[in-house]
Amino acid sequence: MVDIRSGTxxxxxxxxxEDVELYHPHSWWTRYVFSQDAKIIAVQYASTAIAIxxxxxxxxxxxxxxxxxxxxxxxxxxxxxxxxxxxHGMIMVIYLLTALFLGGFGNYLIPLMLGARDMVFPYxxxxxxxxxxxxxxxxxxxxxxxGGPTGAGWTLYPPQAVLSGTPGxxxxxxxxxxxxxxxxxxxxxxxxxxxxxxxxxxxxxGMTLMRMPLTIWGIFTxxxxxxxxxxxxxxxxxxxxxxxxxxxxxxxxxxxxxxEQLQHGGGSPIxxxxxxxxxxxxxxxxxxxxxxxxxxxxxxxxxxxxxxxxRMMVWAIVIIGALSFVVWAHHMYVSGMNPYFGFxxxxxxxxxxxxxxxxxxxxxxxxxxxxxxxxxPMLFALAFIVTFVNGGLTGLFLGNVVVDVPLSDTMFxxxxxxxxxxxxxxxxxxxxxxxxxxxxxGRMLNEAMGxxxxxxxxxxxxxxxxxxxxxxxxxVPRRYYEMGETAFMPASAHTLNEFITxxxxxxxxxxxxxxxxxxWCIRHGRDAGGNPWRATTLEWQxxxxxxxxxxxxxxxxxxxxxxxxSVPGAPEDFIPQNQPGPDNLTREAAx
Amino acid sequence: xxxxxxxxxxVAAIAGWWLSQQRxxxxxxxxxxxxxxxxxxxxxxxxxxKLGLGVFLAVVGALFTLFISAYFMRMASTDWWSTPMPKxxxxxxxxxxxxxxxxxxxxxxxxxxxxDASRTALIAALAAGLAFLVGQVFAWRELTDxxxxxxxxxxxxxxxxxxxxxxxHIVGGLVALTRTILATRARPIDERAxxxxxxxxxxxxFMLAVWLVLFGLFSGWASDFIDLCRQILT
Numbered sequence: 001m002v003d004i005r006s007g008t009x010x011x012x013x014x015x016x017x018e019d020v021e022l023y024h025p026h027s028w029w030t031r032y033v034f035s036q037d038a039k040i041i042a043v044q045y046a047s048t049a050i051a052i053x054x055x056x057x058x059x060x061x062x063x064x065x066x067x068x069x070x071x072x073x074x075x076x077x078x079x080x081x082x083x084x085x086x087x088h089g090m091i092m093v094i095y096l097l098t099a100l101f102l103g104g105f106g107n108y109l110i111p112l113m114l115g116a117r118d119m120v121f122p123y124x125x126x127x128x129x130x131x132x133x134x135x136x137x138x139x140x141x142x143x144x145x146x147g148g149p150t151g152a153g154w155t156l157y158p159p160q161a162v163l164s165g166t167p168g169x170x171x172x173x174x175x176x177x178x179x180x181x182x183x184x185x186x187x188x189x190x191x192x193x194x195x196x197x198x199x200x201x202x203x204x205x206g207m208t209l210m211r212m213p214l215t216i217w218g219i220f221t222x223x224x225x226x227x228x229x230x231x232x233x234x235x236x237x238x239x240x241x242x243x244x245x246x247x248x249x250x251x252x253x254x255x256x257x258x259x260e261q262l263q264h265g266g267g268s269p270i271x272x273x274x275x276x277x278x279x280x281x282x283x284x285x286x287x288x289x290x291x292x293x294x295x296x297x298x299x300x301x302x303x304x305x306x307x308x309x310x311r312m313m314v315w316a317i318v319i320i321g322a323l324s325f326v327v328w329a330h331h332m333y334v335s336g337m338n339p340y341f342g343f344x345x346x347x348x349x350x351x352x353x354x355x356x357x358x359x360x361x362x363x364x365x366x367x368x369x370x371x372x373x374x375x376x377p378m379l380f381a382l383a384f385i386v387t388f389v390n391g392g393l394t395g396l397f398l399g400n401v402v403v404d405v406p407l408s409d410t411m412f413x414x415x416x417x418x419x420x421x422x423x424x425x426x427x428x429x430x431x432x433x434x435x436x437x438x439x440x441x442g443r444m445l446n447e448a449m450g451x452x453x454x455x456x457x458x459x460x461x462x463x464x465x466x467x468x469x470x471x472x473x474x475x476v477p478r479r480y481y482e483m484g485e486t487a488f489m490p491a492s493a494h495t496l497n498e499f500i501t502x503x504x505x506x507x508x509x510x511x512x513x514x515x516x517x518x519x520w521c522i523r524h525g526r527d528a529g530g531n532p533w534r535a536t537t538l539e540w541q542x543x544x545x546x547x548x549x550x551x552x553x554x555x556x557x558x559x560x561x562x563x564x565x566s567v568p569g570a571p572e573d574f575i576p577q578n579q580p581g582p583d584n585l586t587r588e589a590a591x
Numbered sequence: 592x593x594x595x596x597x598x599x600x601x602v603a604a605i606a607g608w609w610l611s612q613q614r615x616x617x618x619x620x621x622x623x624x625x626x627x628x629x630x631x632x633x634x635x636x637x638x639x640x641k642l643g644l645g646v647f648l649a650v651v652g653a654l655f656t657l658f659i660s661a662y663f664m665r666m667a668s669t670d671w672w673s674t675p676m677p678k679x680x681x682x683x684x685x686x687x688x689x690x691x692x693x694x695x696x697x698x699x700x701x702x703x704x705x706x707d708a709s710r711t712a713l714i715a716a717l718a719a720g721l722a723f724l725v726g727q728v729f730a731w732r733e734l735t736d737x738x739x740x741x742x743x744x745x746x747x748x749x750x751x752x753x754x755x756x757x758x759x760h761i762v763g764g765l766v767a768l769t770r771t772i773l774a775t776r777a778r779p780i781d782e783r784a785x786x787x788x789x790x791x792x793x794x795x796x797f798m799l800a801v802w803l804v805l806f807g808l809f810s811g812w813a814s815d816f817i818d819l820c821r822q823i824l825t
Contacts, residue, residue: 189647242748247742267745
């Protein structure tokens, strides 16, 4: 075009790129604590999420101890068991996965990968983290509140959630849970606005949408979805708060509690389910899409090959994001809704499998004849593909009404969602941490500890969740404190439960190795250099590692897409996105 | 949930229109160099703050749409008596609309560098906003005095909850407006201040639109309209 001045080698001069005003911290407090730098905020988000995630991990141990050895631990009574289930689920889904993918990886990677100096609204970004921390503290406070945390199950279904039969229902538990969620949503909205507007406005020159790494596409689409889906949870929480505190009857039907007629009447529990799952299903993809994006980049980088079908991958992310808003009622097949309604939602659910399967094929085809380096990030990425396929296939079972009805509320469902949105995204998080830790700290994580962590986690997760499918198929219900003697459960089912518990304890313990690795390598890790994986994306091209405040000396200019690996004729097997390079070095010229 | 789905369809249409401008069909693996960026100057025509407000309003829109969806779904049950609307709400509506006009005036004055006129209009708009809130509280009191209590009937509950939520958003707008007034008090209104005024005005117009929809909803016109649509469709 006419207004572009180029130098002799086709490189653009930087003069036209407008720089931004940057906030400059003046003290240690504003630099490291009340920081407005997205990189620091990312580390704060990630540390908080991992810390509260460890609480949830311990809760899962306690649950498993009860299921494996019923009654052996006196302090795990039925009430506590329900509290553990509820807090484990809520923490893992919202306070760990959502916060870590969007608040952690989003904050770190969006400005760096797009060649920006920072987020566009750094102050709101800082507030976002502090409100998130407050939400976590309010949630954690419920462990110490009178009556303990809520035991309503992570779905918080009314009317039981606010009745005295449920732990925390008439005490502080449910109130703290609802307040914490409301805070989380407010905090997330501040961060989310930042992520979206930074992707739209903060991209470096030459970084068109179709040149963005898939990681950014995943995080961007997930953020848009979260901004539109979280209000549904917000509305549900506010309305339930009104029912519990002010005596309204939005969700509460006429009810007799302990022989006493409550003043509620006429409310609709189904209304809550609609609101909750209108948030709840997109939430699955809010967690999955960033994982899809990150895993695409890990596979491409560590197989030294361009991602197969980049364009389709982008479209698939966008289509999955849109479709995920019209499948929510497949969580409600047994709620007594109109069967035709169920048929509609079964159809949309199965349609979503098409773009998802397309992504899986493209990952496999990227690996096909690639120069696969079995580095730790690659191992986790491969483990993700396998696990996601497994979890996705059982999703097809459960998406069909006739299959779902008998399997509903059994361990099969627990196994399914743990595989597809528990283990699979967590594997990506591990892979991503092994991949980007060298950029965050300047040091590599220890390989031996990483291998130990990987194999125990990967094999162990299968030992935990594969047998659970079988338990579900023979009809073992979920959410039960103890099974007792039943006709349909053979004695071997109890042995299997014991086995799962032992596996869960070992897998949990392996995470301590990982945490130790994270802390130990900050000082003792091998020096990583600026670009240890020889990757093309912009975050690896920063002048300093770890990147300083402002990320770049001079804003980068982008000349190519993010996947120029092993380009025929190129001197190295990767060409960074900001390298001008002669025009004839493209795949077109090579073919 | 159909109201929410319609809202999301609108958002999706806007997003789809925008994506269609972004060369989603291009083949980035074949394009090296710089001549494919639709933003040759590396810059966008829209201010980040404006875009940020736009995205935020989409979120607020989703929030109120979900409240409205819940309203319609709960309405279907038999224990529903609609709440009478106090006449005062008409006055409040007029006050809110006046605030909107004043902010528009402030924006236009600022753009034409009539700083004093702009400052006056801003303060008048702030007063209108406060008057609206006071008016809403009086409307609540009128209803409670007449025996329409919060927990008495789901229609009452929705009325208090949703108007309260709208009021909270107005309070947020007033905080932003106050900051703008303080920022423009002693200094000439430059480009940055004009931007703040524009943002306040946009937010106010949006909250006025939300209020009009809510007022229509509580008065029962919205359901009449939906019944009409249903009859036409069947």
